[in-house]
Amino acid sequence: MHLYAAFLGGPLAGDRMGEGHEVVLVVAEGLSDAKAKAKAKWSGIGHCHVDALQRIDMVDGFEVALARTGEGDRIEVDSYN
Numbered sequence: 016m017h018l019y020a021a022f023l024g025g026p027l028a029g030d031r032m033g034e035g036h037e038v039v040l041v042v043a044e045g046l047s048d049a050k051a052k053a054k055a056k057w058s059g060i061g062h063c064h065v066d067a068l069q070r071i072d073m074v075d076g077f078e079v080a081l082a083r084t085g086e087g088d089r090i091e092v093d094s095y096n
Contacts (some may be wrong), residue, residue, distance in 0.1 A: 016042050018071045018079055021053030025063035035059050036066070040088075042081060046070075 019041050024034045039056040043049035050065050057063040071079055 016044060016081055017049075017052070018081060019043055019046075019049040020069050020071055021049065021065055023053060023057050023059075023063045025057060025059045025068045026061040028060050062095040 021039050021041060022036060023039060027033055027035050037058065037072050039053050041049050041056065044054050045087040046068060049068055049070075053065060053068065054063055074077060
């Protein structure tokens with residue numbers, strides 16, 4: 016299993032032109048599994064697509080390791096608004 020970051024895009028609400036984006040993290044065995052899991056986390060309206068998908072094994076010289084400790088996500092969000 017590996018950690019993946021996915022950059023998702025999809026339609027904007029109402030009559031707005033363009034698309035909305037969000038980044039989600041998923042744990043998956045491979046790229047196709049990661050793509051499906053990422054799309055399932057889309058919080059926008061309608062169907063989304065994957066603009067980019069990257070496996071994350073190392074960040075700033077630190078190896079990323081995964082250990083099962085429960086179910087679901089636990090994410091802290093620091094809003095800049």
